[in-house]
Amino acid sequence: MKKLIVFLALVSVMIFSLSCMSDAQTMNNDQTLDARQQSIVTIAAFTANGDLEDLSAALNEGLDAGLTVNEIKEVLVQLYAYAGFPRSLNALNVFMSVMKAREAKGIKDVAGKEASPLSTDKSRLELGTEIQTRLSGSPVAGEIYTFAPAIDQFLKSHLFADIFGRDNLDFQSREIATIAALSSMKGVNPQLQAHFRIGMNTGLTKAQMNSLVSVLKSKVGKPEADNAAEVLNKVLSNK
Template identity: 30%
Template sequence: MTTFTEKGTAAPIAYFTGTVWVNMNVTPQEGYNINMGTVSFEKLARTNWHSHTSGQILFVIEGIGYYQELGKPIQLIQKGDVIKIPKNISHWHGASHNSSMRHIALVPEFDKDTTDWLQAVSDEEYNTFKNPVYEVENRLSPFAIMNHEQLWPNRISKLKETDPDLIEIFDNFAFDEVITHDTMDTKTRVLLIMASSIGSQGLSVYKMYVSAALNIGITPIEIKEVLYQSVPYVGISKVMDFINATNEIFGERNISLPLASQSTTTPKTRMEKGLVKQKEIFGDIIDNMYKNSPKDLLHIQEYLSANCFGDYITRNGLDLKTRELLTLSFLISLGGTESQIKGHILGNSNVGNDRQTLINLITQLLPYVGYPRTLNAIQCLNEVLPLK
């Protein structure tokens, strides 16, 4: 836990709960029309509910804390966060259950500002955020806490009680070390892990990530398109349980089914449009595949064009670059598909997903598919798109 030095002056107990210290950094008496101070909260400490007619800006510089606006859920805040509080909005802020927190608080237009101090934040209100997954005793990093909380707000993990060592190792690795490796956006990462969990037959992880997808604003159509696209690569026998699980989650979220159709082809156009999409991804190699196919296997090439690409890849709901990343995620997670992985590494490159993008994909999947499949994918990548 953070230990504060140069604590300053004790904050007035009329406006704060717990141990809080204030150091004023800039005051209007110095000729600036702002009021700015460093506020240090020991764990469990917080302000009362209050509002500012000029608004307020918080710069979190140490520890982990909470911020809440009236009528909204508590938000986890940590070092580096900037909280911009609107004018006349009732709010409170303070330390978390298990960590102290320090922020710089700035009130602009101080000559016009009035602070309206309200009632204390009750223990009942404060404890609505308490989640034993994130106790400091588990030594979870702030980034792991923040990234996990973004996907599953207030989710209580049963594994925390039964397997605390594993939770500490996995969460710090998957939700801090791996996520902070690159700048892949959260939406893309969640879609790719969903695809990977289908390929790996990880139904429990898939259901978690469907919920996470909905929590961060991924649309039901985008979720279904990941699911549908998995069928030609994984097979309906392995996908059926994932379809049923998705429908159950949608039902729990009051999402009406069926969703609007995303099909762009008809039985008459699927072959033609699928072939066009194949060539867009793979180029002239498709003509050679038809040319070199034995006559008794030509129907498989036609199925690839009409079914795999015509029925699925031509659909709306996801762009082509995302679809190629999803395909690669299916293939890496299935295992034993190195030939197809190489083909789709080339396909990804052709649609604009460069080597670094694919390294990011492989890295983000590592905690979910393990090192052997990760290393196999890296070998394929180095053969097809070597580092220049």
């Protein structure tokens, strides 16, 4: 009987320890971006600012952290909408070189999921409006869209339908990439502020946003991180 009591006590201690470890892991995941997400930050930042040498290293780190080839391609393609075709095309060229070098070393990276065809049940404008509204938390309207209706249509039909509607990269990852890219560009703080809010709408926490800023500071540059932190603080103070 005594041995049974001791055994049950040991089992209870083990269960409690495992529970604590699980809670600690959950807390850690909630407090910081994981390695995969941190790699999206650096890949997006170096794509946007045109630092191709550091981008090459970031791409290798991203693959090693578990990003698939198609996820990285998707980040680089998406960023043309924010940083322009030249930056996106240059980044894709660097990625091709990285892939060739890794293949020559015998490294086999996971290709990952291809994007599914867009829904045919809705027009691209309807789909884009739905995605934009979901990410923003409410329908998007403003004087600028009345002044230039074409930009409203392009944002909905192209950015949010054609790009964000592709399902081989989740919305959180897309927002991490967008925030990192905008943080690495000058003169786009209104858009950065909007995407910090959208990022939180996808479930990214305050701690994870601060983690993103920390990655910018340690890997990209202090001025970029300081500006991002200032914008983030404005967003948080207005919530």
